[in-house]
Amino acid sequence: MSRIRMAMLLFVASEAVFFIMLIIAYVVYHATSPSAADASRYLDIQRTGVFTACLFSSSLTMWRAGINFRTGRRRAALVWLLATIALGTAFLAGQGTEYASMIRENVIISRDLFGTTFFTLTGFHGLHVFIGLIMLGTLFGTGLRRDAVSRPEAVEGITIYWHFVDAVWAVIFPVVYLWVLR
């Protein structure tokens, strides 16, 4: 196992504990708070479902990008990478509009426990997506240079991180959005 791969897996394990804590906070308060019933009124499951599909498919494109980087097809890899960045950006844009519409209805972090836990959990996930996009952008930028020294382990590390961000959403989406469907 390469050093970068192991380091990234360990980092992801550490981050997983962080997210588990935020998810537990959401679940505990959702199960006990009277404001939980409100959640269904503010969450647009179908629209978020579409953006969720964007994020999930970005894992597939990232996987393709990795394969092309490994086999030395730089141009194809960059196209797949660009697709990943576009899908990730679409997800963030979706989250932004969702936040905007909720804030217009005065659903904010200090309103009730739903607001507190929802914005903290999805906000930290969004932050991680954003950091991932910075990494992908850097990878794209260095990949553009024809003479760029290819570092397969860097691609591997960023891929692991991106899949992790995806996997966290695979937990958050059912817990936050599908739970309110009763």
Added chain:
Amino acid sequence: MNNESRAPGNAGSIFEAGEYKGLLSWLSSVDHKQIGIMYFVTSLFFFLVGVSLAMVMRTQLIKPDHHWLSPETYNQVFSMHGTTMVFLAIMPMLIAFMVYFTPLMIGARDVAFPRMNALSYWLYLMGGLLLYFGFFTGGNLAEGWSAYAPLTSSNYTKSLYLTGTGVDYWIIGILLSGAGTIMTAINILVTVAGLRAPSMKLTRIPLFVWMSSVNAVLMLLALPALNAALVMLYLDRHLNALFFNTAGGGKPLLWEHYFWFFGHPEVYILILPGFGIVSEVIPVFSRKPIFGYAFMAIATVAIGFLSMGVWAHHMLATGMNFTVYYVFALATMLIAIPTGVKIFNWIATMWGGSISFDTAMLFCIAFIIQFTVGGLSGVAFATVPIDWALTHSHFVVAHFHYTLLGGTVFTLMAGFYYWFPKITGRMLSEKLGKIQFWLMVTGFNGAFFPLFFEGLEGMPRRVYTYPNLPYLAGLNLLASLSAYVLALGILVFFVNLIVSLRKGKPAGDNPWGGWTLEWATSSPPPPHNFDRIPPVRSIRPLLDLEKAGRSTDAAVEASPEEGNG
């Protein structure tokens, strides 16, 4: 013994080694030895600050109805004493040993990610300074090192302590240094997994490295729980989130769960590398291999697992239901078993050995006895009714100081006396060492054994003064005077460090006759650590080398890039 390994121009003292010259060589360093030394110096500085705060507390408690400090000041003093000792002194001092010696003991050139290692250190330093900056903003954390919400989250802080921004600096300082610690954990694990000398199997790595690795796993998985709690607290304070706001339906118990889910692994983070130091020192000074190497390693892993499942024993008085109490009481008693295995293994290692009572060994022996007292009082606490009677009393203070001060700090002292020659090329003075040892043993036991009785008498902790009830005045006077003796011992230690650094006896490569790889190179080690790495055929590679007739022909060329991972 292996003079060939000395690098040219490295004349055997840290002051003559070219790589340590000039401020820039330190500021820009990515060498694990230099970063280790910076960790040592910084953590020793914070240790001194923590000791000073402790002396302020003991002076305040020296007599009943003493009004030297205001309650507000006293609250900040004990909160910062705890925070400083846990986050800025003891943990980084253990990390210093881990960062300095892990690569040397496994025959590596450096840690896996040297630049990240430097980042860890600077995050720790800046986090520590930021934490103390709180004092200049009108008042620091005053709710104890566990910073229970909602005391720390609501306007309560702001009204009681004027500005209350100290808690914000505390949160950010701990987050920063915690991020550095997580990076160190990753670094240590990848180093041990991938950079071991070619023939060093996992069954041959020194126990210190075993325990540091388990420690790294704990840091990796426990600290993010604290970070999550800190982030929630910060959101409560600044965006009026409701996590811990009871009026809005929030639960203060959530903070306690999260904090102690971090906090209990943390107390093992604070002792495991110490166990590792003892496991290195006792065999060398008993001239015997460690008894039960495999059991030691397995017991460490067991402690690591169990430490994740005992956190609620810090919360036995919070009114959760009895099933929860029983589960956590049982888990807590279970964890005493692997710890007990270690104690017996150390004693069995000494049994029948030819023990030499050098200062490092004396600290180990005192550690075993004092840690047993601390551990047994901990098992007593796992019994729910005892916890109900004694929680938040001075009995608790006595208990965890027997584990952290009588335990960890004593192992750290053993580590300093054992490895100072390797780090600096000079021996620490044994004469001053023995004076320090006896001052510390009498001072420590005199300062903390009375606290068991004060607790039984019902004296609460974290209260700035006490009425003149029977026994309390005498016990507290004894504790305070002994604390001064303890501080004097620590002062002797610092004098010894400074004097021996300049005037200490030259150490040579292997002054103690150690068997692990760090003794195979020069003191201080050259920048690349090893010219040649001896073959590793057992847990005592240097002994094998000696038996082979001091033959260096068998030594293989240093090739740290070819790991086993």
